[in-house]
Amino acid sequence: xxxxxxxxxxxxxxxxxxxxxxxxxxxxxxxxxxxxxxxxxxxxxxxxxxxxxxxxxxxxxxxxxxxxxxxxxxxxxxxxxxxxxxxxxxxxxxxxxxxxxxxxxxxxxxxxxxxxxxxxxxxxxxxxxxxxxxxxxxxxxxxxxxxxxxxxxxxxxxxxxxxxxxxxxxxxxxxxxxxxxxxxxxxxxxxxxxxxxxx
Numbered sequence: 001x002x003x004x005x006x007x008x009x010x011x012x013x014x015x016x017x018x019x020x021x022x023x024x025x026x027x028x029x030x031x032x033x034x035x036x037x038x039x040x041x042x043x044x045x046x047x048x049x050x051x052x053x054x055x056x057x058x059x060x061x062x063x064x065x066x067x068x069x070x071x072x073x074x075x076x077x078x079x080x081x082x083x084x085x086x087x088x089x090x091x092x093x094x095x096x097x098x099x100x101x102x103x104x105x106x107x108x109x110x111x112x113x114x115x116x117x118x119x120x121x122x123x124x125x126x127x128x129x130x131x132x133x134x135x136x137x138x139x140x141x142x143x144x145x146x147x148x149x150x151x152x153x154x155x156x157x158x159x160x161x162x163x164x165x166x167x168x169x170x171x172x173x174x175x176x177x178x179x180x181x182x183x184x185x186x187x188x189x190x191x192x193x194x195x196x197x198x199x
Contacts, residue, residue, distance in 0.1 A: 011044050012036065022054075023064025035065065038072045041079070050075060083176045084169075091168035094141060097127075098157045098164075120150045140179070144171045 006014075016035050025031055042050060050071055059067045080088065105118040113121070124145055127136045137145070145153065148171060156164045 038069050041076045087169045087172035090172045091165045098153050119154045147171050
């Protein structure tokens with residue numbers, strides 16, 4: 001007799017059903033989809049830990065979906081690597097700065113140049129912290145801005161925060177991984193370089 005093994009999708013779907021029953025959430029395709037999206041990053045092997053936290057945590061005045069969201073976010077954060085944490089934090093800071101810059105140029109009254117042109121003319125390397133000579137954006141931030149382009153930033157920073165931060169975090173992570181890779185590569189000494197050059 002062949003043993004039946006449910007797929008990951010089937011297990012996750014059953015877990016969503018269990019959560020909806022646990023919190024007495026009425027069956028609704030949109031609510032089911034939302035809960036599925038919240039728990040999707042959580043590995044199936046950690047579902048029992050997820051339930052343990054839900055049942056032992058004091059989350060008074062929270063709805064069932066809010067409780068699921070809080071635990072899911074907490075567990076997702078725990079799974080992130082240090083580089084992923086850094087990429088996420090940097091993307092949030094970049095979002096806030098770019099959102100403020102876009103709002104500032106949009107509010108300016110200037111008939112010569114459009115708000116987009118004024119935004120594209122900002123030298124991001126010269127933006128300083130208040131009462132400081134320290135630049136707000138470092139070389140990694142500037143590299144990511146170049147990849148994203150000022151036009152993309154201008155278009156998306158005020159329209160879709162989730163997409164903006166996700167794309168930024170991906171670019172930051174790629175850049176951080178590349179920098180880490182380069183920093184761990186063995187460097188050729190000057191003596192070796194001379195030997196190779198004279199051959």
